[in-house]
Amino acid sequence: MKLTPKGQATRRRIVDGAAEYLRGTEPGAVTLDDVLAVTRTSKGQMFHYFPGGKEELLLAVAQEEADRVLIDQEPHLSDLGTWEAWTAWRDSVVARYHAQGRSCPLAALMDQVSSTPGAAEVVTELLRQWRARIEAGVVTMQDAGRISADLDAARVASAFVAGIQGGVQVLRATGSTDQLEAVLDLLIDYLRKA
């Protein structure tokens, strides 16, 4: 669906409002009527922008949460050209997930839309972009001679993404960021020694 600028703004207002509301409650318990009330949207408007109803709206919110994962790591994630930047990025990742704690808006949404077409791509694309930005950082450091050119930047980036995912998963299970910090510190230490 091609939207006018005004239509895009309205759609964005609905998604933003729904995202904020869903962050404070269990997505599984939320009805479309709740979202209509919170975002002050009429049913007709909602189905104009989200013909697929609740599932399509939740998927749009999941996409926004996925975008936010990367945005929250900026400006560091796109600028990993010095060791200071790597440390600042590491701290921003830990702070983000520390603040989030056991709850993970994106995971809660994915549980709801797991069988919706396009849902898997939201996560796959997030992981792909995340990896690409870390890889770009490693390459920048290699070009500057700060990391050995022998390292496979793509593989290093994959290890970081896996480590962060796992650290967050452990955080959600145990409430502690220890593992997330351990894996980030070890991998950065690995880069420093390479």
Added chain:
Amino acid sequence: MKLTPKGQATRRRIVDGAAEYLRGTEPGAVTLDDVLAVTRTSKGQMFHYFPGGKEELLLAVAQEEADRVLIDQEPHLSDLGTWEAWTAWRDSVVARYHAQGRSCPLAALMDQVSSTPGAAEVVTELLRQWRARIEAGVVTMQDAGRISADLDAARVASAFVAGIQGGVQVLRATGSTDQLEAVLDLLIDYLRKA
């Protein structure tokens, strides 16, 4: 409940049968009657061993799946005293999760019992034991002078657990073991250089 040896054997037969059945289907779609039929258990017997019904049975199966996660990594995981053992362990972890692919019996069960008392402890305890065994391996290598004594073995073990969790999570999302392999290889390479 204190069980006689015969009672323990019966309980085990039910859990094993249910575990095998649940590996081939969606736990959410399974009824207690299905499990009774598959395990040839009477309703009276089932409630004798699992007074809490389906939830208690699923939790027992989750515990068995959690135990299996560690058992599948043996004999390597408890014997990480040489680099060959670390490589063999790494290969066994990758092979296990490669065979499992996108499905994860433990995660599927945890989705079902997430609000059951004791469910969180199944995962927390699994992660704790996993970390402890890796830590013991690092300490053994340090005692043998193969890894620098300066490394914090507990922290290294935490990084491995986080890395594996994340690698498996990415595998479940994308179907690829690349990230799991990348993070294991990097962390082992880190140990070799330390």
